[in-house]
Amino acid sequence: MFIILLVLWLIFAGSVTVTNLLLGALVAGLITLLCTKFMGYDTGRFYRGFSKADEIVVYILYLLREIVRENLDVLRFIYRKGQPKPMLVRFYGGVQHEALRVLVANSITLTPGTYTVKLEGDEYAVHALDEYFQVDIEYSAFFKMARKVEEA
Amino acid sequence: MIRLILAALFLALGLFMFFSEVVGFYKFTYVMNRMHAAALGDTLGIGSILVAVAILTGELVPILKLVLILVFMFLTGPVTTHLIAGAEVETHKNAGHEYKEVDRR
Numbered sequence: 001m002f003i004i005l006l007v008l009w010l011i012f013a014g015s016v017t018v019t020n021l022l023l024g025a026l027v028a029g030l031i032t033l034l035c036t037k038f039m040g041y042d043t044g045r046f047y048r049g050f051s052k053a054d055e056i057v058v059y060i061l062y063l064l065r066e067i068v069r070e071n072l073d074v075l076r077f078i079y080r081k082g083q084p085k086p087m088l089v090r091f092y093g094g095v096q097h098e099a100l101r102v103l104v105a106n107s108i109t110l111t112p113g114t115y116t117v118k119l120e121g122d123e124y125a126v127h128a129l130d131e132y133f134q135v136d137i138e139y140s141a142f143f144k145m146a147r148k149v150e151e152a
Numbered sequence: 153m154i155r156l157i158l159a160a161l162f163l164a165l166g167l168f169m170f171f172s173e174v175v176g177f178y179k180f181t182y183v184m185n186r187m188h189a190a191a192l193g194d195t196l197g198i199g200s201i202l203v204a205v206a207i208l209t210g211e212l213v214p215i216l217k218l219v220l221i222l223v224f225m226f227l228t229g230p231v232t233t234h235l236i237a238g239a240e241v242e243t244h245k246n247a248g249h250e251y252k253e254v255d256r257r
Contacts, residue, residue: 092257
């Protein structure tokens with residue numbers, strides 16, 4: 001968290017000077033200290049997350065590809081004659097970790113054509129613009145990657 | 153010159169996505185379908201315009217700021233979509249006529 005806050009500070013400041021570095025380190029350190037002391041923030045868990053960096057990069061690249069692909073699919077439905085046949089699909093995701101569940105739900109919402117209406121426990125309710133978008137959504141690569149990270 | 157053409161192409165793509173978003177918004181008749189159209193501008197629309205601006209600036213710090221804009225857009229966009237959709241499903245009693253419900257639990 002300290003490193004991310006410091007990098008954020010330097011990006012907003014616009015240049016890497018001694019003043020910016022010292023001031024940024026002071027503020028970032030203070031915020032990290034307050035978060036760990038009063039908000040139960042676990043710094044160790046954050047740094048352990050970096051061991052999965054390769055999986056995170058693969059996930060982000062796949063997400064970007066899906067966003068472009070589904071954008072084109074929704075475009076097709078916009079410029080085609082007739083209304084689409086929307087659906088609300090309820091299913092179990094099979095992901096245990098809370099943060100991963102939210103990550104997958106957010107990814108589903110980010111790709112046009114589908115969005116998560118409800119997420120309760122492991123139960124997802126996903127609205128799809130057409131039947132075409134909801135086929136095998138619980139077996140999509142988002143869920144597969146989340147389950148793989150969980151098993152590792 | 154090539155940089156300018158590339159930036160113009162990305163800018164045109166972004167504008168086309170925003171145009172399609174508005175067309176879809178008027179074409180679809182129900183709020184939950186319209187939100188799919190609205191997602192076009194939030195993802196590829198803003199994405200390609202930011203890429204175009206990044207190509208035009210060509211400096212590291214402004215590009216990092218643009219990446220930050222995209223990250224925050226991608227983190228906060230789904231939350232609003234989720235809230236609007238949740239409110240519609242909870243409050244609209246006859247919403248079931250507008251879509252087919254499939255239970256795969």
